[in-house]
Amino acid sequence: xxxxxxxxxxxxxxxxxxxxxxxxxxxxxxxxxxxxxxxxxxxxxxxxxxxxxxxxxxxxxxxxxxxxxxxxxxxxxxxxxxxxxxxxxxxxxxxxxxxxxxxxxxxxxxxxxxxxxxxxxxxxxxxxxxxxxxxxxxxxxxx
Numbered sequence: 001x002x003x004x005x006x007x008x009x010x011x012x013x014x015x016x017x018x019x020x021x022x023x024x025x026x027x028x029x030x031x032x033x034x035x036x037x038x039x040x041x042x043x044x045x046x047x048x049x050x051x052x053x054x055x056x057x058x059x060x061x062x063x064x065x066x067x068x069x070x071x072x073x074x075x076x077x078x079x080x081x082x083x084x085x086x087x088x089x090x091x092x093x094x095x096x097x098x099x100x101x102x103x104x105x106x107x108x109x110x111x112x113x114x115x116x117x118x119x120x121x122x123x124x125x126x127x128x129x130x131x132x133x134x135x136x137x138x139x140x141x142x143x
Contacts, residue, residue, distance in 0.1 A: 007087065007099030009114040012133040015086050018111070019044070025084040026069055030062075030098045031117070035090065040142035041117065042088060042133055050089070050098040062098060063105045070107075084109040088133065091116040 010018065019025050029041045030050035041047070048065045051058055059065070070083055085107060087095035092114045099110045117140075119131030128135050 005100045005103040007096060007103060007110040007112040009092070009096075010086070010111050012113055012115055012131075012136045012138055015088070015111065015113045015133075016042075016138050018084060019086060022084055025086060027086045027088065028066060028069070028098075029117070030087055030089050030095050037143045039090075039118065040134065040140050043139040043141050045088065050094050063101055066102060067105070067107075082107070082109045084111060086111045086113065088113040089116050090118050090127070091120055091132070 015027070019027055027042055027045045029036050029045040029047050031039075031041075032049055032052045033047070034053065036047045046069060048062060048069070049059050050062055066085060070085070085102060087099050087102075087110065089095040089098075092112060093116075095116065096112045099112045102110045113133065115131040115133070115136075117133045118127035119129070119135055121127060122129045134140050
């Protein structure tokens with residue numbers, strides 16, 4: 001049975017397609033500031049950390065910060081149509097937890113990029129070799 005507060009999982013390509021076809025959709029990268037800046041991130045992603053340095057605790061303002069991004073016509077309309085929020089992290093785990101928090105706060109259309117930006121570890125303990133946004137050849141940039 002599906003938990004009512006679990007975001008819908010999307011592959012990197014499905015997430016990219018949703019973002020391309022729905023101008024109201026936002027892509028939120030929930031990784032740490034260091035990951036976002038130095039590992040790279042999807043082009044157009046907005047950075048709001050779920051867990052960040054130096055204490056590596058959950059950001060108590062995460063939901064509020066994402067809700068601020070939805071102002072200006074991107075919130076739910078009276079007909080029930082809501083702007084999609086697509087979340088991405090390294091491998092899809094933190095973004096799933098962050099999505100649960102957003103859904104518990106009342107947001108409806110929350111999606112999780114299941115492979116994340118870098119994907120799972122391969123046999124050699126390397127990322128970006130068997131999955132993820134970057135592995136799939138989708139647009140990304142690095143500072």
